[in-house]
Amino acid sequence: MATERTIVRALAAFTGSLALLLVGLVTPASAEPETPVAYPSGSTATRANRLGFDACTAPSLTALKAWKGTSPYTAVNVYFGGRNRACAQPNLSKSWVRGATKAGWKLLPTYVGYQPYCILGGKHYHFRASNATSRGTSDATDAVARAKALSLRPGSALYADIEHYDRSKSSCRTAVRRYVSAWTKTLHAKGYLAGVYVHQNSGLRDLSDVYNSTKVARPDAVWMARWDGSESLTGWPTAPNWQWSVYQRAKQYRGGHRETWGGVTINIDSDRIKAPVATVTRTYKVTSTVSLNARKGPSTSYPVVRKYAPGASLRVVCQSRGKKIGSTRVWDRLSNGAWVTDRYVSTPSRTGFTRAVPRCTYPGQVTASALNTRTGPGTSYPTTGSPLPRGSLALVICQKKGSNVRTTSVWNKLRDGRWVSDYYVSNRSNTTWSRPVPRCR
CATH class of the missing domain: 2.30.30.40 (SH3 Domains)
Structure with missing residues (x-):
């Protein structure tokens, strides 16, 4: 009987896989590693493709005004919370966030919470494998509360700062993965995207190694520290290019140094960003x-x-x-x-989109190993562009009924105009519409 059941299961699996191959898709993942984001109404993701900088203390609005237009930077990091945050933030407030956004700056919110016990540095508050999940959950909960206090809207990406650590200890690698998984799932449940700041030789390597693991949740974006002077977001030595490949990467390419623009000098790290950032009204x-x-x-x-x-x-x-x-x-x-x-409405344009205002997008991670994108909402439409790799962010702008794929007839229109079956995008439902995504008109 055991042998017969094994054969039946194998035949069923083969039949299902063959059917999916006929439409160019593969079996979706379970809840992990791709956990859905519970976007509330009045939310959206915001992305940036630009140079940025991070300073320990958020610069004054006067300093940002001096740097805007004179420096090459148009994004700025803000250390908005965490037990291990090193610097006071006398400038950081709701009004600062509004002022910086109005001046054209994109914000990269970073939370310096508990750190792995094997950290190569002097941070005081640590987590171990035994409590990493609870620490990741509590840090993410606190991060959301602090983000809301600054008017960083749901849909924002919040980045957990995981400093460089000794990855020769297997328990420490486990601890980091558990912490990041809990951070990710908690933020997703509260309507936020999850990012991590990691060193190329520790955190990035360990998260890359479990990219497809069904035991931990995968963060939506990675911000990698490698001070080699190169702004490139590809060719990283510890994570292949197909991982976190669709507006999901940032790189800190130069460490602490002083720069002067518009007569104002700030000690900064330099960053190249092509990733989700903060959403601000x-x-x-x-x-x-x-x-x-x-x-x-x-x-x-x-x-x-x-x-x-x-x-x-x-x-x-x-x-x-x-x-x-x-x-x-x-x-x-x-x-x-x-x-x-x-x-x-008094936006600058009366005919099209306003550049300063983000497009409404509700990203979900792709759950197929290679998801075909099509010219319309159905498998009868021709494929277009390159397939989306697993874990990439499908930047959904609206949904429409199309041909049935597995359990749903809902298709997602992406920001670039391509279409994908909703069955292979991690969101609230694999059978029907996912609020608050609007219907395509």
């Missing part, structure tokens, strides 16, 4: 002469949930396409989750 005004309707979705077919008087302030999180109103199809998603047409 931007305030605009209602420009209509009558009350502006805010709706449940980006179209006049959705019910009205609120009205805003002429001149009222709106906290805009992101923009997406919807029903054309006047000269524009752009709709603005507000911090309360409602939508208003951009036609009557």
